[in-house]
Amino acid sequence: MGKAKKSTKKFNKNHLKGELARRNKFRKTKQLIKKREQKKSKRSGSSHDEHSDDDFTGIEEVDGLAEFAESSLKGAGASMDVSKFMEADPNKGGSSDESDSEDIDALLSEGDSEIESGSDNDNEEMLSGSDADEAEEIEAAEDEELGSDEEKSFKEQFESMKEKDPEFFKFMQSNDPEFLKTMEEAAEDEDEDEDDEDEDEEQKKGNGKNEDKDDDQDLEMGSADKRKGVLVTAGLLKSWERQVAGKRSLRSFKRLLLAFYSASHMNAESDSSSSMPFRIEGVTVFNKTIATAIRVAPxxxxxxxxxxxxxxxxxxSGKKWNVVQALVKSYLSSLLALMGQMSDVVMVQYLIKECERMIPYYGCFVRSTRDLVKELLRQFGSASANDSVRILALLVLRQLVSASGTxxxxxxxxxxxxxxxxxxxVRNIGSLARIQLMRNCGVELYGxxxxxxxxxxxxYIRQLAIHxxxxxxxxSKESFRAIYNWQFINSLHFWTEVLATYCGDRADEQPEFCATLESLVxxxxxILLGVARLVPTAKFFPLRTHCLSQLLRLSSATGIYIPVLPMIIEMLESPDFLSRRPIKSTLKRPQFEALLKVPGQYDxxxxxxxxxxxxxxDLLADAFASQSVRIAFPxxxxxxxxxIKxxxxxxxxSWPKFSKQLQGLLEKIEQTxxxxxxxxxxxxFAPANFTGANQFMNDVSADETPIGAYAASLRKLRAQQRATLFEAEANNN
Structure with missing residues (x-):
């Protein structure tokens, strides 16, 4: 048998045992799962209980909802695998933080097993023929230079395998004795290689250069206790920086990045933190290590x-990229690890900007890019994050999406x-501003x-329809809770804003978005009409106002007529206003913005x-204003x-103040x-000319009509009142 390659030796030495154990464990687990599935299929029946045809389902109240819930993706997304976007269980309510947390975790950890092979393929596209042989030589030199002296002898590991792991040795003897023989021969070759390397090193010592002399002396002084790692000092950092900047020393650069890795993983919970190659002591050295690495590495x-x-x-870059790609990957991972530990807003912003500078390098490693997306999303959704951090995370995400693949x-x-x-x-008025900012950021990313x-x-709109x-x-009460919660309502608000923005406000700027998304209106x-009418009692009037405001936003932006007025009139004709005398109370005014259901004491x-x-x-004024430029408005x-009359x-x-306001509204309607x-x-043109009818009063804005100007003044007044509430809530906190 010929001499084994060094890569084969290295794999046998470092990864063979774990790979065999992993495959055996996977095979046993797969067999166990198969047996369990067979048992379950025998126990369970072939059919589930179904509702009888005579039971009222309530779907008749919402035309087309059942058909949409049973529909499949068409048009632009017909070729996409829809199942991978449907991790969330429709039978679970949208109010559970745990379910959403599991969904996002499943998303962010999806496909990790395929990353390494994909990134390796990307890095090996440029290698073919004689270039591959040269790349192998460079990789061998890199392995020798970047720490092969720290590894144990392969022969010692093989000889101790009989004592440390006799079960594995017996397993190899019974299953693959020829491979054991190959390992023995490889161990002998390893001894020969080490002898040759020792002779070469002795020759090089006499003729080598002294470019890292100061560096080696410092390392010898600081390497008294290798278990704790080499102690990093300010002088050592200056020496590394000088060597990297002046002589482009790969060895010094590698040690600087190892020190940066040790600093970024100081607070790691894993046991690997105790075996770091370098030891950081003191805040001053920690800050200097971080600053030096971030200044030198780019x-x-x-x-x-x-x-x-x-x-x-x-x-x-040529062959240089094959030499430094491991260093690049280490630096990128250290940046993300450091960002995950930081709580200072200024430092987090600084690290996000540094990640933005390194986006071209992140694009070379699929796994690192996915890790960056995870960390940016974590910073974006953190409850303690500053608004500036969220905006900066969004900007980097947009740039990353533009530079990466699908x-x-x-x-x-x-x-x-x-x-x-x-x-x-929504827990209070103050959280509304944060949710609004996050919604605006999400809408921007969808553009x-x-x-x-x-x-x-x-x-996701189909998922809401299924709910x-x-x-x-x-x-039932449980099924109503799955709908009447803030997560479900804010999900509707999110998609309302997406469609209103790209099918209305920016339809002229991005016509392809309008043509693609308009079918989802x-x-x-x-769905919004069905949610508003699901429980039509006075306790849920706050939720109905949320749904109606979203419908008005969608109608006014897209120009599509939505029958909102009948639902507003239903609120006015409630028995609470017409047939019952209201109860006097000294309770504080409820804030509809932060409520879905009014508390019982307000009944x-x-x-x-x-x-x-x-x-x-306010809803009546906005509803009339949205149609004020239509030819059929009178x-x-x-x-x-x-x-209304x-x-x-x-x-x-019984309500003189509101009656007076309605009188003023009727006057504005008559003027319009x-x-x-x-x-x-x-x-x-005749009434049959739909093109002319649709272009009627195109030169007039809805806010310029009498009722439109009146509604705009009301919106401005409400916005000022809401800003005052937000400011007061922020001051109280």
């Missing part, structure tokens, strides 16, 4: 692997949505790729009903105007009707 990487147009120029883009889009959902529980955005939006359908079928509208109190009327009035508003006659005396009629009298 310049060194630029020398060995220059970046052009956001990518590493492999032709310019796999990273899918991971970032899914991750930012699930992180938003997991962090969207990179129309096809990917459609795929994710379709899957609602199940709740309508069961009609209808199912999202049906039928005057203070609560007054807040309901205020929000109903006729469209007639039924609602009659109902009828309500004023029946309940106006006259304006539309005047413009309509000058048109020269």
């Amino acid at each position: 310049a060194a990487f630029k020398h060995y692997a220059p970046v052009e147009d956001g990518k590493i120029n492999r032709k310019a 796999e990273i883009a899918d991971m970032a889009l899914k991750g930012i949505y699930l992180t938003y959902v997991r962090s969207s529980n 990179n790729d129309a096809s990917a955005s459609y795929q994710h939006a379709f899957v 609602l359908r199940n709740s309508m079928q069961l009609r 209808y199912p999202l509208t049906q 039928h109190t005057r203070v609560y009903l007054e807040v309901v009327l205020e929000h109903a009035f 006729e469209w508003c007639v039924p609602a105007v009659l109902q 009828r309500w004023r006659k029946r309940a106006g005396q 009707s006259r304006v539309v009629q005047q413009r309509r009298s000058k048109v020269d």
Whole structure:
């Protein structure tokens, strides 16, 4: 048998035992799972209990909801595997932090087993023919230079295997005796290689250069106790920096990065922290180590692997990249480990910016890129994170998505949505501002790729439809809780904002987004209508106002008509206003922005009903304003105007303030009707001309009409009041 390659020796020495043990364990586990599945299939029946055809499901209330819940991805995302986006169990409610946490963990750890092979393939694309032989020689030299002197002899490990692990030795004797013979021969070759290397080193010592003389002396002084690692000092750091900057010493650069690795993993919980190659003592040395590595590493990487147009120029770097790629990977992982330990806002921002500079190098390693996405999402969703950190994490994520492939883009889009959902529980008024910022950031990230955005939006909107359908079928308190929670409502708010932004506000800037996402407006509208009507009692009026405001936002942005007025009138015609005398109370005014269901002590109190009327009035003004530039506005508003007048006659005396506000609103509606009629009298096309009807009053903004200007002033006033509440809440905290 011929002499084994050094790579084969190294694998046999470091990885063979673990690989065989892993395969045996995997085979046993697979057999055990197969047996369990067979037992379960025998025990379980072939069918599940189904609802009878006579049971009322409630789906008839929402047209097309059942069809959408049973539909599949079409159009831009027809070729995508939808199953990989459906980890979340539709039968579990959206209110569980644990379920969302498991979902995001499953996302962020997906596919780790395939990363190493993928990254290796990327690095080996440029090697072929004689270049591969030269690369092997460079890798061998790198192994000798970067720490082969720290490894134990292969022969000693093989000889001690009989005593340390006799079971494994017996297993090899019974299963593969020829391989044991090969290992013995490789051990003998190892001895010969070591003798040759010793002779070569003795010759090199007499003729070698002294470029690392100071460095070696410092290491000898600090290596008294190798178990604790070499003690890093300021002088040692200066020596390494001088060698790297002046002479491009790979050995000094490697030691500097090892010291940086030791500093970034000082607080690691694993046992590896006790066997670090270097020891950091004191805050001053720690800070100097971090600062030196971050200052020196980018310049060194630029020398060995220059970046052009956001990518590493492999032709310019040549064989140097094969030498330093392990150092690059170590530096990137150390950056992420250090960022995970930092709590100071300034330091976290500094490290995120450093990661942004290293994005071209992250792109060379799939696993490192995924780790970067995980850490950015963690910083984005952290409850203690500063708003500036969230914005900076979003900017880096956007740049990373633009520079990477579809796999990273899918991971970032899914991750930012699930992180938003997991962090969207509203506990007080102060948390609304944070959730709003996270929602805006997520909407911005979904503006990179129309096809990917459609795929994710379709899957998650369909998931919301499944939740609602199940709740309508069961009609129980538990099923209602799966819908009436902040995570579900804020999920609807997220997709409402996505569709309103790219199908309305930015439709002219990005027409491809509008054409791709517009088909999702209808199912999202049906879900919002179904959620608003699921439990139509006065206790859930805050939730209904949230749904109606989202519908109005969607309608005004996209120009699609959504029948919102009937649901607002239903709130006014509640028995709490028409047939019962309200209860006087001294309770504090409830904040609808932070409520889905009013507490029990507010039931039928005057203070609560007054807040309901205020929000109903704002919704009425916005609903009329959104249609104020339509050619049919004078006729469209007639039924609602009659109902409002009828309500004023029946309940106006009990609510004089609100009745007076309604009178002013009716006057603005009448003024707007006259304006539309005047413009309509000058048109020269028939009612059958839909193109002309749709272009009617295109030169007039909705905020310029009488009712539109009135609604805009109300929105401005509410925004000022909300800002005051946020400021007061922040001062109290």
